[in-house]
Amino acid sequence: MDEMKRKMDDFDLELSTIVGLEELKVQLRKWTKGTIMDEKRRAICVDLGRRKLPHMAFLGNPGTGKTTVARILGKMLSSIGILSSDKVIEVQRTDLVGQYVGETGPKTRKKIREAKGGILFVDEAYRLAPITSGQHTEYGVEALEEIMSAMEDDDLLVIFAGYSEPMKRVFSSNEGFCRRVACYFQFDNFSCRELAEMLLIKMSKQGKRSRMSGFKLGSCCSVESVASVIERRTSEKVRNRINGSLVDHMLNNAKDNLDLRLDFEASGDELFTITLPDLETGLDQLARLDLD
Template identity: 75%
Template sequence: MRIQDKYKAKTKPSSAAGGEGNTNPTPAPVVSIHACVESGDLTGVQRLITQDPSSLNQRSVFLIQTPLHVAAGHNRIDILKFLLEWKGSVTLELEANNVYGETPLHEAAKNGFTDAVATLLQHGANIEARTNNSMTPLHLAVGYALTSGDNSVVKTLYEYKADFSAEDDEGMIPFNYLPSGVENDELRLLCQIVEEPKDYEEECGMKGKMDEFNLELSKIVGLDELKAQLRKWAKGMLLDEKRRAMGVDLGPRKAPHMAFLGNPGTGKTTVARILGKLLCSLGVLSSERVTEVQRSDLVGEFLGQTGPKTRKKIEEAMGGILFVDEAYRLTPTDSGNSIEYGVEALEEIMSVLEDGDLLVIFAGYTEPMRRVFSSNAGFCRRVTHFFQFDDFSCRELAEMAMIKMSERDERSRLFGFRLGSCCGVEAVASVIERKTSEAMRSRMNGGLVDHMLNNARESLDCRLSFEAKGDELLTIKLGDLEAGLDHLVRRLNLDEVKV
């Protein structure tokens, strides 16, 4: 046979590949090993690992998880056993850490999967493995038990001799995470195997409140200096409660009135809600409710209307927090447009700052807020805590986008949608930096992320045809995010022209 004939014989299409004359058969869609594990497709997992043994420890894009993490976190016991018992050329990473420092055992424990926990321990998983914040699987199992009422994982870890005295970064042992009065006697007995001092319940209550406060702060992206300042302040408040319990007379509890300084979208309202929970738990406030008001909610159109209008809002907020947004709009400016009404509203608020069961937070841009400080002689005497909220960096905005897309809030327009594999933190941060100006990011901060994601979904709809199906209907790509930011920039430019 001639060389030319051999070549033709090799390249001739077969009928099985798509019929005679079909030289471009449609390739089968590529399915990731993580998707196979999550869906419970054992056959698919076996095929992929046999074809490429390195996929045994392949990492996912965002959470840096291995297939073993996914199997443990979704209770895929048959796949879990297959991975643990794999005898191929590649060795399974039993103690692999994801982006949070969690091992597969952490994943199983925090999701309450007793069978997966037991299977991993039977195959030698480290029961005392630590996350980035030094939590053991037992810490996470206690957290799951508190929310679900299911103590089975805690009992399993107890049977495997887990260390109930292990401390995390905050010095908290698993028992510390049990709120006082928790209605789960079995869980409390399990966790109390560590001998505690007589005054432990009181100390646990203090530490528990501090830990809950820290947990809420940890959900906020960035703002590290602010968080450190708030933690220092909160710890002082908690220690004062302990001093009072010792009989020290510190005078009556007074609400610590505050000023939040920074640009819009930097988390001021979110932090106010976290503070409301803490102060309510300490008895400083009777409610954790936050009542948000602006100038239009307080100032009347005509003489004599502002006082009653402001007092009504104060009465609504009593017991909780009155959050005065853009508070500088209540003070005089060079324009002099009916500004005396704003001053009247501010004076009404200042008059109740000594009354007790009300915390007032004045919020706004840093420089204009200086007018508020100087407009009332008693302002800086009554408002004693000042917190600066810095702008978010491009990377922090990208991290915020990842969190919003992973929360899966059913009320969100983005529920069910996901970011494509190309949309890593660095890639999204780069797009934000290229497509937006520093002035625009400073003006919007977290609000920019919401607009970008919602516009990206609309870009996805424009890009797809009616023949689209499957994952492509739900996957937002990097180009969609770019288009979303382009649309936002054009709209803002138009708004500025109108002004």
């Protein structure tokens, strides 16, 4: 099998493990195939000019899989030699911006050096260009300018991530941003059914270190029944604010409810079986949180 085709197949396989995001997957596959084909052209000595790293913006709400996709891209770009490492260094404003004059530059450059060879993933990037003015705002702009300068490096890919609307401030705050950032990907919110699919997949693939290791879902917990519970017990606003994180909250709360309802004589499967009412109670606890 052609090596490039194998690498594309590996990328497809990684993407297939992600629930939902179908339109995004089409975009990513098209972009990835183009990138791999260009590398094949270079391999037969076709001069395509200087290779420019495809710095990116990932736009969407929290919990929509942005970090997961960044890790998959890191593996793919490393496998075809565009990056020398598949590491992804995640940073937020607090990792880059200092409290005092002279701190921000060194802090930001340290993270850039740490990410060299791989991906620098700047989460909530809009916080580097806040609405209000003041000294701390200038520190954020300083960090952004340091990152912009580092984007000329041949062995560092930068991904800026955050809510779609606030990210427009980042786009407009630095005139070089749109020149350097080549790819924009939109991450949509997950549907109730997709969240239910995530929950069932998560329960079927629990690692030994997971809090849910050894636990299972009751026979009534089908994708359809869990999706119905999610739709009835949560608002669209709550779902869109946390997306995939809802699954972890739901399961952790459901496990707590299981512990609460069992008596000390419980034994066998009942000690490890999470039922649909447990999941409902778990969502009720989540719905009471003030997410405004």
